[in-house]
Amino acid sequence: MTTQHQGTALVTGASSGIGAVYADRLARQGYDLILVARNRGRLDTLAARISDETGRSVEVVVADLGQGSDVRRVADILKTDHSITALINNAGVGAAAPALQSDIDAMEAMIDLNVTALTRLTYAVLPGFVARGRGTIVNIASIAAIGPEVLNGVYGGSKAFVLALTQSLFKELAGTGVTVQAVLPGATATEFWDVAGVPIAHLPGEIVMKTTDMVDAALAGLAQGELVTIPSLPQAEDWAAYEQARQVLLPNLSRAQPAARYGVGV
Numbered sequence: 001m002t003t004q005h006q007g008t009a010l011v012t013g014a015s016s017g018i019g020a021v022y023a024d025r026l027a028r029q030g031y032d033l034i035l036v037a038r039n040r041g042r043l044d045t046l047a048a049r050i051s052d053e054t055g056r057s058v059e060v061v062v063a064d065l066g067q068g069s070d071v072r073r074v075a076d077i078l079k080t081d082h083s084i085t086a087l088i089n090n091a092g093v094g095a096a097a098p099a100l101q102s103d104i105d106a107m108e109a110m111i112d113l114n115v116t117a118l119t120r121l122t123y124a125v126l127p128g129f130v131a132r133g134r135g136t137i138v139n140i141a142s143i144a145a146i147g148p149e150v151l152n153g154v155y156g157g158s159k160a161f162v163l164a165l166t167q168s169l170f171k172e173l174a175g176t177g178v179t180v181q182a183v184l185p186g187a188t189a190t191e192f193w194d195v196a197g198v199p200i201a202h203l204p205g206e207i208v209m210k211t212t213d214m215v216d217a218a219l220a221g222l223a224q225g226e227l228v229t230i231p232s233l234p235q236a237e238d239w240a241a242y243e244q245a246r247q248v249l250l251p252n253l254s255r256a257q258p259a260a261r262y263g264v265g266v
């Protein structure tokens, strides 16, 4: 390998889809890998292929990130393995059913994976990254973070959490040398849709992106220093205007007096 060694990247949900492509691309960028998911067979096959093709060290950790004990086991790796320089928080599940047709236990399990596990893994890796003045956290959100009406509301809410957490960390981590990025994919051609109960063939082809294109665009956004990357969005200015509107609201969101339109205290 001629590529400079970048340390180790831990990728959650690496056994298929977006996570598997991140694993491939990061190895080619010079990262050793720790691949996390539940399906050992798929992880082993991917690990063997990537290490054959790139010469990088690839370790497999079988863990169900919906289970607290497994999340803590992965968190311990993030706390103690100081070779880790990147965390790709990608494992996640979706749903398309409306609230009245959704099973609350499935909704809670989605929050456990999409929100609780991601948060615990982020908190586990952060102190070491800050102490060493180096590290990258990529959080895979979704366009549902800003369009919660598009799919199941708990899914959208879980991804809005991921976006908000990442925006907050960006502010808190300024000057520490630690990089954070939220990626907001639109529909991407993975097994996600089968798991969510919507066959991908039912989506219009013009809104579905190839997984490799999505990840390559997200990595380009990371290299360009973007905090929020929306691979599909043609005009970056549209996101900037959305963000600017939020910044205009901020100074007026907490005041001693209710707004005049509510007629309180007049």
Ligand SMILES: NC(=O)c1ccc[n+]([C@@H]2O[C@H](COP(=O)([O-])OP(=O)(O)OC[C@H]3O[C@@H](n4cnc5c(N)ncnc54)[C@H](OP(=O)(O)O)[C@@H]3O)[C@@H](O)[C@H]2O)c1
Binding pocket: 012, 013, 014, 015, 016, 017, 018, 019, 036, 037, 038, 039, 040, 042, 063, 064, 065, 066, 067, 090, 091, 092, 093, 094, 113, 140, 141, 142, 143, 184, 185, 186, 187, 188, 189, 190, 191, 192, 193, 195
């Ligand atoms: N595809 C899309 O259209 C789309 C759009 C926006 C955002 N996203 C987000 O992209 C991320 C990756 O999804 P994908 O599209 O690549 O779907 P995918 O192909 O279904 O991949 C999901 C990955 O998460 C892992 N996973 C699921 N449950 C897990 C658990 N309890 N513990 C550990 N790992 C678990 C799966 O592996 P195992 O089954 O082996 O555990 C798999 O590797 C998700 O966060 C998703 O919300 C996807």
